[in-house]
Amino acid sequence: MQRKALISFLFFFIFLSASNTTTSKKHKSRNPCKSLVFYFHDIIYNGQNSKNATSAIIGSPPWGNKTILAGQNHFGDVVVFDDPITLDNNLHSPPVGRAQGFYIYDRKDYFTAWLGFSFWFNSTDHRGTLNFIGADPLNKTRDISVVGGTGDFFMSRGIATLMTDAFENEVYFRLRVDIKLYECW
Amino acid sequence: MQRKALISFLFFFIFLSASNTTTSKKHKSRNPCKSLVFYFHDIIYNGQNSKNATSAIIGSPPWGNKTILAGQNHFGDVVVFDDPITLDNNLHSPPVGRAQGFYIYDRKDYFTAWLGFSFWFNSTDHRGTLNFIGADPLNKTRDISVVGGTGDFFMSRGIATLMTDAFENEVYFRLRVDIKLYECW
């Protein structure tokens, strides 16, 4: 009796395991394998702040120029950045890396942007890069994709939730980035 | 006898299972876990259509300008867009989301482009984003990568097949996008 039960149980388990293999996509965990929080700080070049600026307008729409963000919600402005990453919201905290890439304001009737950038880490805590792309509708929070990583973040994938933590005079802004990796290697 | 068979079977299964783990990459399914079809509509700003335009040239080669696509197959033109997404090929159908991002014409001797964009959905059917990048050789059909997603498309990956469904006077074009996701969470 017990042996029969054992055999039944074994077959049940084999069945379960086999079905697991073929439909494994459905069972992927939504618990992050790594969670990280960073801030990065963007100071846009405005013709007068070349010493402090960390970003610059490098493409603008037909009706725009490169020292003032264009009308129509900056539609068409492309900004290249190389911003310090810090662990807290203080611009003057020691940077743990650089956020490097670009954003494009891509809508005429309200603010929204498209982002392509990398976090490049070179601290005692982290070495390597994380690569991000996504639409940024500039809501209170918005999610973009972590599409890959290198070094400590070898082959990582996940979601980054962005929050605008400060926005001053269209020259300085600070983003809080909550990174949750769901694929770690 | 039966017990021995059971033990053998168990070991065989363990072996199978172990080998499954290490070579699991080879068993990934090429059957999509989700299939979707959308259209999106791009109206390029030409200096006279600012009311209807959904995109604008924001970078051009040394020999170009920002209201007319450049010679040499538009090589070097960067176009930023915020286009309506519809379920059928009618520009005036109710949009289910926006296609936001940019394309670059990247070849002198014939048409080809590079694309980075997101689908941003906000309808009763779908909420969330899908993120795309890839080369677009402007063949009849061409495949780009779905590199990530958020919301309803949390962590998705897949392939998007693009087809130019209409192309009028270098001002309006319509793309049909067949999305097949092979990684769903």
Next chain:
Amino acid sequence: MQRKALISFLFFFIFLSASNTTTSKKHKSRNPCKSLVFYFHDIIYNGQNSKNATSAIIGSPPWGNKTILAGQNHFGDVVVFDDPITLDNNLHSPPVGRAQGFYIYDRKDYFTAWLGFSFWFNSTDHRGTLNFIGADPLNKTRDISVVGGTGDFFMSRGIATLMTDAFENEVYFRLRVDIKLYECW
């Protein structure tokens, strides 16, 4: 006694297997499922080489222009390229595909770039595309992400290690790209 051992063993195995499922991310192999080496060749348009040039500056910072890379380590220059891919380091070898996309110089105080591009293959060996993004600190070697692929490289992911193999007069450079795919379908 033996049966008890068997049952214990079975339960141990079930436990192991279950824990495997939930933490499977940790067991992913760091042995590449495919390794490839290519070279690609970039000739930047400088106002005089339009016949040979394979790339052009299409966005520049407020202090720059489109025929000479800008001061401050080219910060803000956007270059669009369509470069031949070869199997060895000879520019005149028969190309096996095209490297198409863009790079942005994104730092004022030393050279560093951000890359978004695709390899488009159309040879007897390979058909399809590989899509790359990442930060390029222009160290001796640097890693970027392979975020997707199509055709022969359906759904691939991996790491590409870049090495500058030649750099001449800010007009010609050659990159060696060591691609290691860790996710093959």
